[in-house]
Amino acid sequence: MKVGIGYDVHALVENRKLVIGGVKIPYDKGLEGHSDADVLIHAIMDSLLGAMGEKDIGCFFPDSDNEYKDVDSRVLLRRVSQIIKENKYHIGNIDSVIIAQKPKMMDYIQNMKENISFDLEIDIKNINIKATTTEYLGFEGRGEGIAAQAICLLEN
Ligand SMILES: Nc1ccn([C@@H]2O[C@H](COP(=O)(O)O)[C@@H](O)[C@H]2O)c(=O)n1
């Protein structure tokens, strides 16, 4: 068995869509990035690559490559799923947390789980997504950005 962790942060800016876990969330700001900046999917991909000892998403999908400009991070998640299969692992479970003062995530979490379990071809009960504020502390608390953390267990 192998465990992996992932962490990502993106800045909240105007004139961008807010996409988290593959769900478009209505909000007056969105996350800035070369890709769609899906902070949760990025943290999950890094946890999976980390568990396999396969570096990180920046190595597989460089932000200097125009192929990834505004890319849907679910496309990248499906590529990571393929790498997991090639390495002959399967996912035991994933746990994760979105750190955002606003907006409220709870109405969107089931849809995020459905997207991620579909892309990774795992039972939805093996993916958990939580959300927390930071009680107005730090960059997340000031609404300057959103962070996500993930941990996974891989089995072979
Ligand atoms: N962006 C967020 C943050 C939190 N939630 C939900 O609210 C609960 C309470 O959050 P605290 O930070 O005050 O502990 C949390 O457990 C989540 O269920 C959310 O939906 N979206």
Ligand SMILES: C[C@@]1(CO)OP(=O)(O)OP(=O)(O)OC[C@H]1O
């Ligand atoms: C997936 C990528 C591709 O540019 O997305 P970015 O939006 O640049 O996001 P970041 O988490 O900073 O780095 C990962 C990149 O590889």
